[in-house]
Amino acid sequence: MxxxxxxxxxxxxxxxxxxxxxxxxxxxxxxxxxxxxxxxxxxxxxxxxxxxxxxxxxxxxxxxxxxxxxxxxxQVPIIGRKMAEYALKNVPEGNYVMVYGASTDNNAVIMKKEQLAILQPAVDSGKIKIVGEQFITDWKPELALNFVENALTQNRDDIKAVVVSNDGMAGGVISALDKKGLTGKVLVTGQDAQKDALQRIAEGKQTMTVYKxxxxxxxxxxxxxxxxxxxxxxxxxxxxxxxxxxxxxxxxxxEVQVVDKDNLLTTVIKDRYVSYDDVYANVPTDKRPPKP
CATH class of the missing domain: 3.40.50.2300 (Response regulator)
Known part of the structure; x- marks a missing residue:
């Protein structure tokens, strides 16, 4: 046809x-x-x-x-769960900030519901505390940056994890962390496996993304x-x-898949979604894993 x-x-x-x-x-x-x-x-x-x-x-x-x-x-519900599960496994205690997408987008609403369902038992037990959460208009990175800057100020920089619902906003969040010297010290999630996010993961600035x-x-x-x-x-x-x-x-x-620093080679690079050279463009040659 x-x-x-x-x-x-x-x-x-x-x-x-x-x-x-x-x-x-x-x-x-x-x-x-x-x-x-x-x-x-x-x-x-x-x-x-x-x-x-x-x-x-x-x-x-x-x-x-x-x-x-x-x-x-x-699998949007699973995307939300994977972000929260990854965060909870790697940061089982401390202050969390939740950065949701646009409230007009059903995907953002679904992900919020699933993320909170995973985190709620840890909240109830007092292991983690959600000190800030917000829907971000049009998923704009600059609005995510502003929100997280304020959250950092209000909590005296005591934030251990930021569960961010996509890579674009994660870029804004990392800019806010960078201003405080916290890049790489706070877990940051994402979604979409954008090239710049994969580069941040390779550099240790962003912790994970969900590859779709x-x-x-x-x-x-x-x-x-x-x-x-x-x-x-x-x-x-x-x-x-x-x-x-x-x-x-x-x-x-x-189906979707979690991507972090440990499996860049066996996921997005293996699939030829992005090239090895693109992903590790900002990583010194002697710090890169062997090229496949």
Whole structure:
């Protein structure tokens, strides 16, 4: 089947995304794949598409609509749990700060819920204390930086771990730590396995990230879109409950993997997601592991 893919970019603007969807529907697209900027506002886009008989896939981020034909993403609940489990294993005691993504993004809400579920027993026992937590508008690194700067000041720099929900914000958090001379002394999590985050991990500045292979996700979305266009069943989809709506929708959720300094070679580099030279670009040659 020949496939024509029309791509639009909303630039983090919900209104622009709505206009883009209107234009695509006017063009007569067979399937819409939406990575929503605002999960609630995007529901109206789904309504418009479904009114015209156009199937909709919610890509990476979940739209708050029970009319979706498919939600395709990585295992978001597991991402949240892996961050918190890693933090708790490596920093079992002390003050924690939680840096969540945008409150308008279901992924951020899901991750927060799962992170806190893992940490709560340690909070209840008094082993750890969450001294600050905040959703960050649009996942902006500079806002994460400001929030953590304030948290450090309020707690006299006594913070042992910052559970950060993505790599972009982790960069901002590390900038805040750097100003206090705390880089590498405070555990910092992340998500997305961005190149600069992998470099920070190699340097010892960021502790871990959650690797979400992008190519399999994109391929799965294309395969699903073709099936929907041909009115074929999505046999590999399973029910996923949208906690906000309290309803289940079909979903395909791909596996994720923790990446830290110990397994850079056997994960992202082995997969050729990034090169050895890129990851260790800021590490002195004599401090690098042998090149595979």
């Amino acid at each position: 020949n496939v024509e893919c029309v791509i639009t970019v909303a630039d983090n603007k919900a209104d622009k995304q709505a206009n883009d969807v209107d234009n695509l529907l006017t063009q007569g697209v067979d399937v819409l794949v939406i990575a929503p900027h605002d999960a609630t506002q995007a529901a109206s886009m789904v309504d418009k598409a479904k009114a015209q008989g156009v199937p909709v896939i919610s890509y990476d981020r979940l739209i708050n609509s029970d009319k979706l034909d498919l939600y395709i993403s990585h 292979p992008i190519v399999p996700l994109a391929n799965a979305a294309v395969d699903a879109a073709i099936k929907l266009a041909k009115k074929q069943p999505l046999s590999d989809a399973t029910p996923f409950k949208n906690e906000t709506l309290g309803k289940e929708i079909p979903a395909i959720l791909l």
